[in-house]
Amino acid sequence: MTRFILRRSIASVFVIFTVIIISLWITRLAPSNPCLEEREVQACACVKMHDLDRPVFPVYSPPPLAPMDGCEYWEPEREWTLFPFEFEIPIPGAEPLEINRIKLIGFEDWGNTQAAIYLRTLASGSLGESMITDRSVLETLGAALPYTLQLGIQSLLLALLLGVPAGLIAGLRQNTPTDYSVMTVAMIGVSIPNFVLGPLLILLFSLQLGWFSAVGWYSWQDSILPTVTLGLFYTAYVARLTRGGILEIIRKDFIRTARAKGLKEHVVVLRHGLKGALLPVVSYLGPAFAAMLAGSVVVEEIFNLPGIGTHFIRSALNRDYNLVLGTIILYSSLLVFLNLVVDVLYTVLDPRVDYEDG
Numbered sequence: 001m002t003r004f005i006l007r008r009s010i011a012s013v014f015v016i017f018t019v020i021i022i023s024l025w026i027t028r029l030a031p032s033n034p035c036l037e038e039r040e041v042q043a044c045a046c047v048k049m050h051d052l053d054r055p056v057f058p059v060y061s062p063p064p065l066a067p068m069d070g071c072e073y074w075e076p077e078r079e080w081t082l083f084p085f086e087f088e089i090p091i092p093g094a095e096p097l098e099i100n101r102i103k104l105i106g107f108e109d110w111g112n113t114q115a116a117i118y119l120r121t122l123a124s125g126s127l128g129e130s131m132i133t134d135r136s137v138l139e140t141l142g143a144a145l146p147y148t149l150q151l152g153i154q155s156l157l158l159a160l161l162l163g164v165p166a167g168l169i170a171g172l173r174q175n176t177p178t179d180y181s182v183m184t185v186a187m188i189g190v191s192i193p194n195f196v197l198g199p200l201l202i203l204l205f206s207l208q209l210g211w212f213s214a215v216g217w218y219s220w221q222d223s224i225l226p227t228v229t230l231g232l233f234y235t236a237y238v239a240r241l242t243r244g245g246i247l248e249i250i251r252k253d254f255i256r257t258a259r260a261k262g263l264k265e266h267v268v269v270l271r272h273g274l275k276g277a278l279l280p281v282v283s284y285l286g287p288a289f290a291a292m293l294a295g296s297v298v299v300e301e302i303f304n305l306p307g308i309g310t311h312f313i314r315s316a317l318n319r320d321y322n323l324v325l326g327t328i329i330l331y332s333s334l335l336v337f338l339n340l341v342v343d344v345l346y347t348v349l350d351p352r353v354d355y356e357d358g
Helices: 002-027 040-049 107-112 114-123 138-172 177-191 194-208 220-247 254-258 265-277 279-302 310-317 321-349
Strands: 079-080 085-087 097-100 102-105
Touching: 002 114, 002 321, 040 177, 079 321, 085 265, 107 114, 138 177, 138 220, 138 265, 138 279, 138 310, 138 321, 194 220, 194 279, 220 279, 265 279, 279 321, 310 321
Parallel strands: none
Antiparallel strands: 079 102, 085 097
16 A cells, blocks of 8 residues: 555656646736736836746747837747748748747756746745735635635535435435435436526525525635535435445345344445445545535635635636646645545455555
8 A cells, every 4th residue: 555655646746747837838828918917117027027028938939928118028048940941832922931930948048937937936835926916825825725625525524414325215215206306306416507506595595585694704604505505516426326336235245145144224234335335435535525626616706705716716817827826736736635545545445455466
């Protein structure tokens, strides 16, 4: 198990590194400048401070920033052009067409690219500064993370507390009205998106009945509606997985043996059958919890919660590159870590699983 965890940890580092590089490239593709909201002189200083005038990678191209008078963009000391072919267009007066013109900056300037500078910032233990608020990205995400984590944990507990018993009841009473009723409710839960369910809950329980606050997070009661909105889909999915798991495990030979020994039905189900029935659920929990954290973006925006999702949406709209990248790194790290935890839990529930053999 130790060797497996070590291998997965090393692989996780490469996965997160790939995510960082791809995200860095994608965020810079937008032809915009987050510094343009400032006055022209301050905008130039902002561009220099955040290294937006530099190429993103050693493949050099002019930075996709709007031109500003008095701002000189960084130029490499040396560059090479690969495949400088020109195609003569057989039209009188037409200029030659350049094909596959790729520029590379010199080796001595590779450390001046935005990717190299950002990786050095990460290596120092920082996620950089927000380009809009000038606050540390770690400080911003650290203040919002508890709300997102609490919402995700509550939604996960709701899914388990309601989904597992519902799936067990439906599986043990297969093809009965109880089974059909539970699966019908589960199908409805899977089918309703949270951006539809959230406003409906606000309309009913906040505006009509006045039981809960419509927006904001000032007490634990304010998290009930967001928790139901986020967790209902996963509750339905857990119920379906549990039903399928118990239907498969209940026909195994060791279950028949336990019944033949005269054990009571609830002992057979809870002590011998439940572990095997929960294996599909455990496999789903890691991605599900990560999806809850990522899916809370919509829920937090609907209920105006001070979580990471709200910062992610606003930073994307404001082209706050550092805050967007910090949020992506946080989400991807949580996803990789939770998948590792699920794999370890699998060996606890099923002793037949041994990762060391692989």
